[in-house]
Amino acid sequence: MVCIRCQMVVRAELEKLGIQYSYVKIGEANILGDVHPEELVQLSVALKKSGLELMDDKKSILVEKIKNVIVELVHYTDDQIKVNLSDYLSEKLGYDYTYMANLFSEVKGITIEKFYLSHKIERVKELIVYDELNLTEISYKMHYSSVAHLSNQFKKITGLTPSHFKKLRNKRRDSLDNV
Structure with a gap:
């Protein structure tokens, strides 16, 4: 959810x-x-x-909580975390990060970091499509160290530069549930 x-x-x-x-x-x-x-x-x-499921096993619930903390962090808050992602997740969820990372990879088939980056790039796509901010402002809003860093990550994940993506406005964005 x-x-x-x-x-x-x-x-x-x-x-x-x-x-x-x-x-x-x-x-x-x-x-x-x-x-x-x-x-x-x-x-x-x-x-x-409705495409949702009721979960009752503790491992699946923890994986969902990890996903939800990341989604909330990337899509619903502009705050920059003051610590690295691993410490943030451990603090927020009360579990050892190594345990969470291994469990997440086992269940989802990708690392927590890749999941996080995928969501950051989806948020960047959304901001590009809204066309209210330029790339420098998006870079700042998404807490990238520079536009170059954002552009490199964007290209690595999407295969496109942000400016090329902007030209392809018709390109469908993935829903958050599919990221």
Whole structure:
């Protein structure tokens, strides 16, 4: 659940089933009280129809939390983290980074760093398409050390320079769920 619409779907399904909750946020819902197993099955089926899934194993939940922290960091905040990504994730989630990195790679098939960079580049694409900021401003907003650094990473991941990408406005961006 990495977007606002996903949260709305989860809230609606919980309300349809009469399941009380205290909050629904990116990747997580806090259910109040006990939920009958039959209601969990109904919720699971309803969520699958919307492309979402109910998770109950701790490893999958941790991987989702890692993804959600990164998505929130890249797409929903302009703050620059004061420490490196590994320390930030460890601090935020309360797990050893090596454990999280190994688990993430095992489950997702890519490293946390590649996932993070993919999301940064998707955000850069979004900012380029919006055409409100120039590349220098985007570089600053996304906390790159220079436009050259942004351009090199952009080309490495997309195969295009940012300026060439801008010319190809019709190029579809990936949804956050597919990054």
